[in-house]
Amino acid sequence: MKRVLTALMVLAVCSALLILPGCRRRQPAPAAGPAPTAPTPAPTTAPSPAPTIEVQANPSTIERGQQTTLTWRSQNATSVVIDGGVGNVAETGSVVITPRESQTFTAVAKGPGGEATASTRVTVVAPKEAAITSTDIEALRQAIRDGRVKDIFFAYDKSELTAESRAVLEENAKWFRQFPSAVVVIEGHCDERGTEEYNLALGDRRALATKEYLVQLGVDPEQLETISFGEERPFVQGHDESAWAQNRRAHFTVK
């Protein structure tokens, strides 16, 4: 994993270097007319410096459904606009995007000293054929066993995701996207309070809320199944909040 990250970083630096020479600068047009014969008095203010802008996407090639980060930096600009649906942005910043098709993003910086543009292209490739590979299934099962794919927990009688749950799901989504041929079963579980019938419906709602967020994070909905266990399979026995809190969860298994 570390090696992959290092490779990505190297790629990012290289692509930034490649993009930089592509930035064009427009100098203010020289004053018309013959060159003055007599020295003119020095201007009281220096001419406004020309704006500069650079923009890059990291990674610049993604599979459909994956995310990339668009980062830009400009100087001497009073406005920066990036096309492709990004819009007006600050002088310097970044945004996470999920383009469905390959797309060139052009940033235009305008200032008193003129205008500068820069572009970067994001290449979107079709996801690899989801051939069922036992290595995907085994790898994901191992990640669940090792606790790298984590369960998420819910408040009493609630199916809303907490900020903590969202963070966990963001990490889980990376695993699920990495092994797209492994079908993930999201199990919804409840504590012993409430009746069996209601808890079966509540567990279903918890599993669905979990699935919905994973799909937002780019996991293929076809890769995700949901099943409610209601209060059928408590992870911890006991009749107090410490047990109940452990039992209100979404748990992941590989089909």
Added chain:
Amino acid sequence: MTVPILLQLLVSALTVFSPQEPEIVIRPPITGVTRLAVADFQPKTTASPEADSALKVFNDVLWKDLAFSAFFEMRSKSFYPIKPIRVPTDVNFEDWQTPTVNADFLVFGNLIVSGSGAVVEAYLYDVKTRQQVLGKRFTAASTTLIRNVAHNFADEVVFQLSAGTSRGIAQTQIAFSSQKGDSKEIYIVDYDGANPRTVTANGGLNRFPEWSPDNSRLAFVTKLPGSSRWEIWLQDLAGGRKVIPTRSSYASSPAISPDGRRIAFSTRTQDAQDSDIYVADIEGGGMRNLTNHPAIDTSPCWSPTGQQIAFVSDRSGTPQIWVMDADGSNVRRLVTEGGHCDSPDWSPDGRLILYSWQAPTQWKHDVYVVEVATGKIYQLTVGGASNESPHWSPDGRHIVFQSTRSGSKQIFIMNADGKNVRQITAYGINESPAWSGYPRREQ
């Protein structure tokens, strides 16, 4: 600021649910004024070990059936005449009118073992008029069927002395879900817990059984081992089954309509966020969403006429009992006390709905009944255990429910006023009981 409000709420909740003063009369007093004496049945000719053991079972079952029927004041055997009664000519009616016995009606009879079976002659007499009310001869092909003879005669006595109000519950059955390791299977027992038999043995999770009105089928939900999908099964008790098609991995709480032609259940479509109540015809076709509401809707039950459906919805915040017409119109909330309600079951006379309620501050449930016309509620169980999943007997005079009062979840029956509780399962974990209808009349 909030603390006094909470306290007020608690205090008002306590007043509403104090169990000592029934707010509604469940029905005409359950312990009737009919005083019944049931003399031990006797060997018809000479005693034999076979006859004695059959009589022991018969007398025990008959007494319990009649006592639990909730129609009679059972007169204690301690004061009965010592002379055994085999046939009507043995009866001295004055003996049964003394102040200590003081019976209105007298049951007696005899048994003879013939081959591997037995013949029972059973009588019911009016003590005051000295008239015979019932005189029946039953033939059991095997002495192991002697319980059924006792049940059969008990139901005849109840039918006669209740003026047809009840056909008796002694021959009814109870289905429930029983945990075996990681699986839950459907079982059926006689109403008194005897004679258990298996309906499913698929190693999966089989839950929430409900009877068809003719007792020939059970509807329940099944998740087979290794499957990530709940299915609604219609299991024919004579063999064969049908799976009602649903559109997602969630399906729950089926209920067959009183005419046996429709089935209501909770499910959702693939793209829906929440469960709804659906109705399909009994073959599974024509599935229609009745609630269509962004909330959990589950646990449908039919009114006895099939015109209305009570169900559970958390659209008001927590799961509560709601009622709608069977076409999904005219939706209204029936119970307004907060907390968690579930498992509604409509009484056979249509007046009352049983349900379980978990108070906002509690984790255990208790069994309540609400009068449909007025919304008045009455608590039927009390104590430290959780009491859930209530279900009416077909005569509406009894209730089956699950309770943790003996430790693990077990099945109990009681009178409709919450009295006379009797445990009918003892081993493993047993839940979600459903009482069958009356047995089909065999003519």
